[in-house]
Amino acid sequence: xxxxxxxxxxxxxxxxxxxxxxxxxxxxxxxxxxxxxxxxxxxxxxxxxxxxxxxxxxxxxxxxxxxxxxxxxxxxxxxxxxxxxxxxxxxxxxxxxxxxxxxxxxxxxxxxxxxxxxxxxxxxxxxxxxxxxxxxxxxxxxxxxxxxxxxxxxxxxxxxxxxxxxxxxxxxxxxxxxxxxxxxxxxxxxxxxxxxxxxxxxxxxxxxxxxxxxxxxxxxxxxxxxxxxxxxxxxxxxxxxxxxxxxxxxxxxxxxxxxxxxxxxxxxxxxxxxxxxxxxxxxxxxxxxxxxxxxxxxxxxxxxxxxxxxxxxxxxxxxxxxxxxxxxxxxxxxxxxxxxxxxxxxxxxxxxxxxxxxxxxxxxxxxxxxxxxxxxxxxxxxxxxxxxxxxxxxxxxxxxxxxxxxxxxxxxxxxxxxxxxxxxxxxxxxxxxxxxxxxxxxxxxxxxxxxxxxxxxxxxxxxxxxxxxxxxxxxxxxxxxxxxxxxxxxxxxx
Amino acid sequence: xxxxxxxxxxxxxxxxxxxxxxxxxxxxxxxxxxxxxxxxxxxxxxxxxxxxxxxxxxxxxxxxxxxxxxxxxxxxxxxxxxxxxxxxxxxxxxx
Numbered sequence: 001x002x003x004x005x006x007x008x009x010x011x012x013x014x015x016x017x018x019x020x021x022x023x024x025x026x027x028x029x030x031x032x033x034x035x036x037x038x039x040x041x042x043x044x045x046x047x048x049x050x051x052x053x054x055x056x057x058x059x060x061x062x063x064x065x066x067x068x069x070x071x072x073x074x075x076x077x078x079x080x081x082x083x084x085x086x087x088x089x090x091x092x093x094x095x096x097x098x099x100x101x102x103x104x105x106x107x108x109x110x111x112x113x114x115x116x117x118x119x120x121x122x123x124x125x126x127x128x129x130x131x132x133x134x135x136x137x138x139x140x141x142x143x144x145x146x147x148x149x150x151x152x153x154x155x156x157x158x159x160x161x162x163x164x165x166x167x168x169x170x171x172x173x174x175x176x177x178x179x180x181x182x183x184x185x186x187x188x189x190x191x192x193x194x195x196x197x198x199x200x201x202x203x204x205x206x207x208x209x210x211x212x213x214x215x216x217x218x219x220x221x222x223x224x225x226x227x228x229x230x231x232x233x234x235x236x237x238x239x240x241x242x243x244x245x246x247x248x249x250x251x252x253x254x255x256x257x258x259x260x261x262x263x264x265x266x267x268x269x270x271x272x273x274x275x276x277x278x279x280x281x282x283x284x285x286x287x288x289x290x291x292x293x294x295x296x297x298x299x300x301x302x303x304x305x306x307x308x309x310x311x312x313x314x315x316x317x318x319x320x321x322x323x324x325x326x327x328x329x330x331x332x333x334x335x336x337x338x339x340x341x342x343x344x345x346x347x348x349x350x351x352x353x354x355x356x357x358x359x360x361x362x363x364x365x366x367x368x369x370x371x372x373x374x375x376x377x378x379x380x381x382x383x384x385x386x387x388x389x390x391x392x393x394x395x396x397x398x399x400x401x402x403x404x405x406x407x408x409x410x411x412x413x414x415x416x417x418x419x420x421x422x423x424x425x426x427x428x429x430x431x432x433x434x435x436x437x438x439x440x441x442x443x444x445x446x447x448x449x450x451x452x453x454x455x456x457x458x459x460x461x462x463x464x465x466x467x468x469x470x471x472x473x474x475x476x477x478x479x480x481x482x483x484x485x486x487x488x489x490x491x492x493x494x
Numbered sequence: 495x496x497x498x499x500x501x502x503x504x505x506x507x508x509x510x511x512x513x514x515x516x517x518x519x520x521x522x523x524x525x526x527x528x529x530x531x532x533x534x535x536x537x538x539x540x541x542x543x544x545x546x547x548x549x550x551x552x553x554x555x556x557x558x559x560x561x562x563x564x565x566x567x568x569x570x571x572x573x574x575x576x577x578x579x580x581x582x583x584x585x586x587x588x589x
Binding site for chain 2: 100101102104105201202203216242245246248249308311314315317318325329332333334335336337338339341342343344345346347348349350351353354357362363365366367369370373379380382383384385386387388389390392424425439440441466467
């Protein structure tokens with residue numbers, strides 16, 4: 001079996017037993033990365049750094065005689081979303097305005113991964129500043145999904161914003177990748193690419209060193225091809241960080257162990273408001289199949305109500321642009337990034353930001369600036385935060401009668417590049433099932449559960465109580481076992 | 495909520511983003527469409543609801559009031575598009 005097809009759990013086992021070295025494992029993935037450049041998944045490849053890290057791990061291990069304790073991810077190559085600052089390695093957030101930016105510090109999440117022995121393959125592509133659901137807004141070009149619709153050769157989107165992460169993991173370029181999720185940016189691309197993607201509770205992973213989009217929503221998470229693998233990764237990424245004031249100081253449980261828990265007796269909530277008009281029949285059928293899988297595993301299905309669901313997207317498209325307009329004020333052409341000269345300072349700001357930001361980012365900054373401007377703040381931003389409180393209350397009420405919530409991850413399978421780009425609202429609707437949990441800060445996971453008529457992957461989402469990722473992982477593992485998803489994308493790296 | 499080209503110009507000025515006249519017209523229709531869609535929130539009854547400020551209800555921690563200096567001046571200036579003598583530089587702002 002090719003080394004690039006191993007799961008994270010299998011790789012770590014083989015590394016520990018001495019069956020393979022980190023150099024061999026890393027080299028196989030670097031070769032796959034080279035072979036799959038057409039997908040445009042990476043913005044920066046770091047093969048030399050990766051081999052140095054891998055060889056250092058191997059040397060240490062052989063010096064110890066192949067014995068002793070290994071770090072949780074020792075020798076495991078990973079792809080890093082280009083939103084995480086990496087010391088000495090260009091970090092762009094997918095934007096021209098940050099092209100050439102070399103951070104002098106490391107994000108806490110990636111520092112945690114390196115602390116635990118992981119190896120960096122490179123920085124993966126994303127929608128500009130993580131704003132998008134297709135990866136088409138990247139200044140470095142769109143990422144192509146490794147999947148193809150049956151009988152249709154058009155390139156498909158990998159989803160977004162963490163499209164490079166999802167494409168790399170699905171195409172077997174990386175066994176795992178980091179992502180960030182603001183309104184669905186991990187769960188939706190995971191569903192589109194037929195892999196697992198988990199977003200933990202807001203506050204679980206430090207946001208320090210992660211390029212900010214919407215600070216009250218942004219949360220880091222993990223992509224891999226199995227539920228257990230995402231649990232292994234998240235166990236290393238999560239943890240309290242005094243450098244992020246919203247990082248929560250609670251112990252990180254053993255997520256990997258949680259994937260082995262039984263779901264017998266769990267109550268699985270089915271929100272009736274998620275049966276939206278125009279949802280494809282096959283997605284509805286898969287959702288009902290998911291209910292049956294849980295019943296078969298001894299769980300109980302209960303109908304729940306999340307009455308403010310229909311307002312979630314509009315709420316999100318006030319809160320997220322408002323926070324984005326504030327966060328992105330820092331790109332002024334003075335301290336880092338692009339500078340376009342002007343005759344005075346104001347002109348320089350305006351020229352730099354006009355040139356440096358793409359259309360979607362500008363659109364969101366303008367909406368955000370508008371809803372925060374004098375006279376409109378109460379009517380829009382405060383109103384949205386009130387509706388957000390109602391959405392969060394819906395969930396806490398629902399969790400009185402259930403332990404997990406089961407929904408489809410996205411309202412469709414992956415679409416073709418350019419298919420929805422002319423209508424911003426049609427694009428926003430992609431996140432209809434993922435945004436509500438983001439607004440409430442809840443943990444969510446997408447598990448590949450079936451294929452549509454065109455042979456493209458569809459995902460099911462589980463949402464859990466705050467800080468109860470363990471039950472989310474237990475439920476996801478049960479779904480994964482029942483679904484036995486084994487389809488692989490048409491474009492598989494080497 | 496309909497936005498015209500003049501409104502877009504005002505917002506763009508606040509956001510310090512230069513927009514051309516063509517863009518203003520285009521953005522006015524695009525942003526109006528988004529704002530119309532967002533306006534559905536006005537129909538939600540939020541009387542007596544406190545705006546949500548923290549999803550996890552966590553209280554901010556305080557820390558010791560000490561200087562933590564883990565970067566050098568050169569680190570901070572390393573990515574500046576222009577600098578001089580240990581400073582960032584900008585076009586002249588004082589006549």
